[in-house]
């Protein structure tokens with residue numbers, strides 16, 4: 515008869531492996547199962563990857579749930595593996611405030627997180643011509659990559675989905691361009707250049723005038739044409755969703 519602890523281990527391990535990026539195991543074959551040491555697939559004992567079977571830890575490929583000596587480790591009610599693990603593994607380092615700050619660059623819809631600096635439409639035209647035109651076209655409509663400009667609005671069904679007629683918040687431009695553009699060399703623009711190219715894109719979309727200057731105050735104040743086309747998704751899921 516199977517003890518409760520073992521049942522929990524058998525059920526829990528595939529879930530762990532799925533979380534690591536593996537696929538759902540087929541538990542029907544006699545050697546099947548997520549932790550099968552020799553099986554093919556994400557949890558393959560010889561394969562590379564997070565669930566590599568030769569690695570230590572819970573995803574060890576020696577097939578504990580298949581029986582054999584390790585099975586008792588998984589089955590035990592005391593967590594033997596955890597108890598025998600060292601307090602620290604000795605790699606990595608404390609994240610310093612400076613390192614966290616490097617990653618803490620999100621900009622919220624209301625503008626929280628916007629840096630100091632500013633950029634005009636004229637300055638942004640220079641930035642756009644240097645860094646963006648090859649992929650987004652001379653007027654932001656030609657591509658070859660995403661179209662950035664379309665001042666024509668729509669009612670029920672979007673005709674195009676661009677900054678000019680689909681993006682509800684101007685501040686998202688800062689968040690996105692700073693992190694992701696230019697696509698092959700993201701991060702090379704200064705804060706002023708990001709503000710400038712945003713001003714230029716908003717100008718091309720006929721949202722701001724040609725003398726506009728974008729900064730941490732003016733950018734959140736831009737009223738995007740599509741701002742009312744989205745609703746807050748307040749749907750509540752099934753019984754598993756905790757409010």
Ligand code: HEC
Nearest residue numbers: 645646648649659660662675676677691695696697698711
């Ligand atoms: C090497 C090509 C390339 C360059 C250069 C480039 N982009 Fe992009 N851009 C892309 C691609 C590809 C996408 C779509 C990315 C995606 O959907 O994941 C994109 C998407 C965007 C979007 C989002 C469009 C939307 O509505 O979803 C914006 C805004 C944007 N780029 C701005 C810029 C700006 C500003 C520059 C110059 C500073 C720039 N891009 C330079 C290739 C490029």
